[in-house]
Amino acid sequence: MSRPFSKRFLRCGALLFAVVPALAFASETGGVHSYASTFLWIAVLLLFARIASLVERVGQPSVLGELVVGVVLGNLALLGFRLFEPVKTDQFITFLAELGVVILLFQIGLESNIEKMRKVGVRALFVAVIGVVLPFLLGTYVAGPWLLPGQSFNTYLFLGAALTATSVGITARVFRDLGKLQTPEAQIVLGAAVLDDVMGLIILAVVSAMVTAGAVSMGTIAWITAKALLFLVGSVVVGQLLAPRLGRLFSVIHTGVGMKFTLAISIGLIFAALAQFIGLAPIVGAFAAGLILDSVHFRYFRDPHVVQDVREAVETLDPVVRDRVMAAVRPHADRHIEDLIEPIGLFLVPLFFVVTGMGVKLETLFNVPILLTALGITAIAFIGKILSGLAATGTRKALVGWGMVPRGEVGLIFASIGKSLGVVDDSVFSVIVIVVIFTTLFTPPVLTYLLKREPRAGMRAPAAG
């Protein structure tokens, strides 16, 4: 097993090294506006991500490999190797990465079951509330004053706010990579993370308003809250209204896969855009769209050829035999809408995780006082979310709690808004970045360990290649 593995690794590596001189050449030229270097970067990042995802062979989720390879590529400059620096400023790569995480949450919505989520709804709500309130209070009133003495209360407010929002992408990928997306724990975490994002938005808006205006009216808080709730409730209602119409529409469309693909992906993108327009993260909209599309008679479309070919092969046989064969064939003639979205995901999702990893600045770890402060706040960030898992009664609470831990890019958004408002200085910013690094990089292996410790249900995790 290990020999073909390493051979394969070497060959992919050889391909990559053939490309490196071209990259050097690419960065030299560039008089004419061309997308050639972006095309090349996409290919290189995808190849690295794919090689890194071979950590699956040792039982780790591929997202971990993608993140780590991103951290390595993004910090090679520390060793004087600056070849990959242009990726960080390539706006098209950044865009594709953002599109990638939207596609990922859309896929996860498609794979999630709205009924299952409803069943875990109350527990998800409790998890979300505890997972927002606890880190916020701990950050603002404990970690801030104790570990960052001398800063203003507004700074502590932002620190607390930055600890609230779960970055659902990483947890969802881990559950998905290990084939556990259908477990109640995964559904609770997904539901709680969406609610989390809504509450995080409200906190961010309120805290920002407090910092800017010195105070904030109840009316503003109410308006922000109302809009966010309206979107989620609206999505569900629109989805319920639209679902049967779409189902009927789809059953009369015979032009092949194109129309279904276009409708599905367009709905995902429109919901992502709508979410952002009202101030939520686009991934929340994409997830909602996936949930809605999953719940309709929309998932299947028939590829009639296999059915027809086999029917011709068995038509002279005994009817009982015929029916048995046809019953075996028919399920394979259905292709899920997920199958069509999958290549888009294979193309774009790894870019998101590699780019996220590349954004990690390892040099922030070299400042010992900041690192120690960050470790303390990380502990609080861990504790706040892990305790929220206690609300997930009847499930494996530790799994839910750890699933809520990653902060990822959401925490970074909070930190950068705080920085732009002047209440988060460079050292606090570094601290938040380190917390994000730790919560992001430590969670996948812990979750994997917890998921593997689970009593075997006779089901092996499928390869999520």
Next chain:
Amino acid sequence: MSRPFSKRFLRCGALLFAVVPALAFASETGGVHSYASTFLWIAVLLLFARIASLVERVGQPSVLGELVVGVVLGNLALLGFRLFEPVKTDQFITFLAELGVVILLFQIGLESNIEKMRKVGVRALFVAVIGVVLPFLLGTYVAGPWLLPGQSFNTYLFLGAALTATSVGITARVFRDLGKLQTPEAQIVLGAAVLDDVMGLIILAVVSAMVTAGAVSMGTIAWITAKALLFLVGSVVVGQLLAPRLGRLFSVIHTGVGMKFTLAISIGLIFAALAQFIGLAPIVGAFAAGLILDSVHFRYFRDPHVVQDVREAVETLDPVVRDRVMAAVRPHADRHIEDLIEPIGLFLVPLFFVVTGMGVKLETLFNVPILLTALGITAIAFIGKILSGLAATGTRKALVGWGMVPRGEVGLIFASIGKSLGVVDDSVFSVIVIVVIFTTLFTPPVLTYLLKREPRAGMRAPAAG
């Protein structure tokens, strides 16, 4: 279909003006970069393209619908409806469109057969040479002096050069939409268009050097030519060397579709980038990559489930019956690499054609003298390419000739380089744009007509939805 759609659109617009205050200052301070409007535009363009592709129902290729809907959306501003104007300046949409045409030529390379192309190679070369030399001479020495009197010889040189390069994307889509990509005519046109691009590049480089330096050395011409030939010959050689290795590599990979997808699309993108680095169009590289990957034992990977399920269903039957059923099932267990690339194409390719259509400025048609001049030059542009079809002995010459007609974005690149060098003024630029419009928009219906007139071979054009 369009009514609920535009309603949704207006709602989005309304939402745009009601953004949360927090988000507003977030984007002001640069904390959050929003891709929401781009996501929305992608969805809107895809939906319009998909609706427009319903022209398939009346026997027209969907690319025609996509181009026309692009022209309509791009010129609504003439009626005072400026809603779609931002699309033209959205750099991410432009990027995705460029990526789309690269994917399209990669797909077409995958679907093309290198052996078949070799068989038509000599004829393709003749078609390409005539199709470059004739329009160049006609443009420079006939159309220029006669229809645009008083301009400099350099201007005529650029006009002639702008008439040389075939835009293979449009023709290839028409052949593909109508299921005729495997005909000798299609293979000749594809081969000739690639050679065309190489010769067009050489002409452009030489003509630019002549304009800039007043003269050009034979050494420069030789170097430009050598680079281009080296790339194509190099691609084929590298492809032949790599093919068996890749084939072996792929046969030992068991991690599912991910690795194969990543390798395939990465090779396509790397070749596209390499082509651009040496001065060729990226689509030439993508096409070459597709051709190489098509020729290896690379296309298939097994989905064992259907085979296994059916085998279980028939295992107690008579061996002869069993073999017959299994023979009917097995081909369907193979999925082509094309199937995996297809959704990427469905996502990105329509964007290219809609965006190309949107770039057409209908107002240039309103200036009657320019329009008449343009019509004259268009006639010459048509004649030059149609006559090149005469070299395609043993095939339907008119089909090959018309297949070479579209100029598309390649002609526009020539025109804009000429403009930046100061030898192409606004009126000549408009003329070239109009020629591009006519060659681009008139060719699909003519080709469709010619393809439909073909004696029926008992095969219906498959729906290319």
